[in-house]
Amino acid sequence: EAGVAQSPRYKIIEKRQSVAFWCNPISGHATLYWYQQILGQGPKLLIQFQNNGVVDDSQLPKDRFSAERLKGVDSTLKIQPAKLEDSAVYLCASSSPGMYNEQFFGPGTRLTVL
Amino acid sequence: GNSVTQMEGPVTLSEEAFLTINCTYTATGYPSLFWYVQYPGEGLQLLLKATKADDKGSNKGFEATYRKETTSFHLEKGSVQVSDSAVYFCALSEETGGFKTIFGAGTRLFVKA
Numbered sequence: 735e736a737g738v739a740q741s742p743r744y745k746i747i748e749k750r751q752s753v754a755f756w757c758n759p760i761s762g763h764a765t766l767y768w769y770q771q772i773l774g775q776g777p778k779l780l781i782q783f784q785n786n787g788v789v790d791d792s793q794l795p796k797d798r799f800s801a802e803r804l805k806g807v808d809s810t811l812k813i814q815p816a817k818l819e820d821s822a823v824y825l826c827a828s829s830s831p832g833m834y835n836e837q838f839f840g841p842g843t844r845l846t847v848l
Numbered sequence: 849g850n851s852v853t854q855m856e857g858p859v860t861l862s863e864e865a866f867l868t869i870n871c872t873y874t875a876t877g878y879p880s881l882f883w884y885v886q887y888p889g890e891g892l893q894l895l896l897k898a899t900k901a902d903d904k905g906s907n908k909g910f911e912a913t914y915r916k917e918t919t920s921f922h923l924e925k926g927s928v929q930v931s932d933s934a935v936y937f938c939a940l941s942e943e944t945g946g947f948k949t950i951f952g953a954g955t956r957l958f959v960k961a
Binding site: 774775776779825829835839841842 | 882893910947953
C-alpha cells in the first residue's frame, strides 16, 4: 500500500513570496489533514477535510493560507504572502473511517522563509 | 478544551536502559490515545494506540496503558536501543462532530551505545 505522498520535500522562499504544497493521501482515505510543525513543537492542525468538504479550519490563518481538495483526493496548501514565522515543516496526513482516527503521515515539506 | 502534556526532553539514555516518557491529558469525553514516533527527516508514524480505559497498546517493545483515573498514557520500554532515538509524540483524538487530534509538544530521546 502506497503511503501519503508530499511534494516538494524542501522549499526556500523570500518573505512576501507565495508557495504551494501538494499532498496525495492513501487511496480510499476520506479524511485529509494539513499540519504545521514548528521546530521543537508538536504538529498543529491547520485544516481537516472530509472528502472535499472542510471539517475544521479554525486554526488556519485565512488571510494568507488557503487549501483545497477539489475531487476529494489530492490537496494543495498555499501560502500567499509568506512571512518569516511560516518557516516550519508542513505535514499532510490521511485517515480512514472506523480506525479511531489513526492517521498516516507523509514525509512533510520543510519550508524556509528568508 | 482538550490538551496533551508530555515530559520535556531531551531524554538521554544508555543502550538497554529502561525508558519512561510521561504523558497526561485533559479531555471532555472519552478520547482515543496514541503515541507517534518521528525519526530524523521523516514524518510521524503511529507507534501504538489505546481506545478505551485500561487498554494497553504495545508495539516494538513499547507499551502504554490508558489510565482514566490519572488521565495518563505513559510510554515505557524495558530496554532501549540506539535505533529508538527519535522524537515521541503523545496524542489524543476525540469525536466531536468529526475526529480531532491534539498532539503534545514531543519528547526527544537520545540513546547512546
